[in-house]
Amino acid sequence: MGDDVLATPNAATVPLGSGLPTREELLVHYPAKFTWHELKTFINSGDLGLLKRDQKLQQRYNLWLTGVKEKYGSTANYLMNFRLQWGKPDTLSLLGSAVHDAGMSTPPVFETIPAEDLSVLRELPPLPADAPAYFSESTPPEYISIIQNDWPYSVPAEVEHTLVWTRVPIFHPGLVPESIRARVELDGLWGFTGNDSPPPSPSTLPACLPAPAEWGFTLDKMIKSEKGTAEEDELVRLAGLPVHNFVKNRWKEGEWETAWFVNPPRLQSVPGLAHVHVFARHK
Incomplete structure (x- = not known):
């Protein structure tokens, strides 16, 4: 019993640091405000702005971001010149993952650049x-x-929070017909894998509102499209199907349950470079 107590992270054994947080810091100093059920409810509600970072962690992030901008010039430069490891496993994370990719050994798209050039945005090379x-x-x-x-x-x-960045587009005219373009541009795309039961109904959102209360969220602040027709809903589902299949293939449904979303283009942090948020819980 004594060993278990000593092995349990607490504020005494995990001092609060600065910069990128460790998993132990997240567990002790920034405990989760959302349950898995609430997380899925928020994603399925249609307003992806419901998902938030712990407010104290957000303050730490803001301080870190100031240093990043001083060194790299911008968040986009940081991502393009350092953090994104094209075709390679993620070796820079302090958080780690239980998922290991096979075949991620393709030579990187970009060569290493000199430190003095880190503040110059490296453009994406044209797609072949x-x-x-x-x-x-x-x-x-x-x-x-x-x-x-x-x-x-x-x-x-x-729950692992993974980002899948891609140089090829997610929102493409061949996937997003004009009839749903405005809806997708406002709401983005989302889905769920690894569970035979349907995700929580958006109608249950009011019961989850205590969780984001500290961020000042109320139902009247929701930003989402009006409910569409069954045909439009199916078109949105088909638009997200390629992402859904990617998530399902990487996070095997016999082992993982996931909730994923893609921010609408208006919220992309690097124009022309899309990414998928994947929340994965091992069964």
Whole structure:
């Protein structure tokens, strides 16, 4: 029993640091504000802005971001010049992952650049003629960078928060017809894998509102499209199917349950470079 107590992280054994947080710091100093059920409810509600980072962790992030901008010039420069590891496993995360990718050994798209040039934004090279038109489960690894979110949202400790960055588009005219374009541009895309039961109904959102109360969220502040027709709902589902299949293939449904989303283009942090948020819980 004594060994168990000593092995349990607490504020005395895990001092609060600065910069990128460790998993132990997240567990002790930034405990989850959202349950897995609440997380799925928020994603399925249609307003992805419901997902938040712990407010104290957000303050730490803001301080870290100031240093990043001083060194790299911008968040985009940091991602493009350092953090994204195209076609390679994520070796920079302090959080780690239980998922290990096979075949992620393609030479990086970019060569290492001198330290003095880190503040110059490195442009994405043009996609070759044989590049896929849009992101899917068959996208070659050289167009993908899968990393852990160094600053995860306030999710349970057993939930991994992964980012899948892709050089090929997720929102593509071949997937998003004009009839749903405005809806997708406002709401983004989302889905769930690894569970035979349907996700929580958006109608149950009011019961989950105590969780995001400290962020000042109320129902009247929701930003989402009006409910669409059954035909429109099916078109949205089909638009997200390539991402859904990628998530399902990487996080095997017999082992993992996931909730994923793609921010709408208006919220992309690097224009022209899309990414998927994946929340994965081992069964």
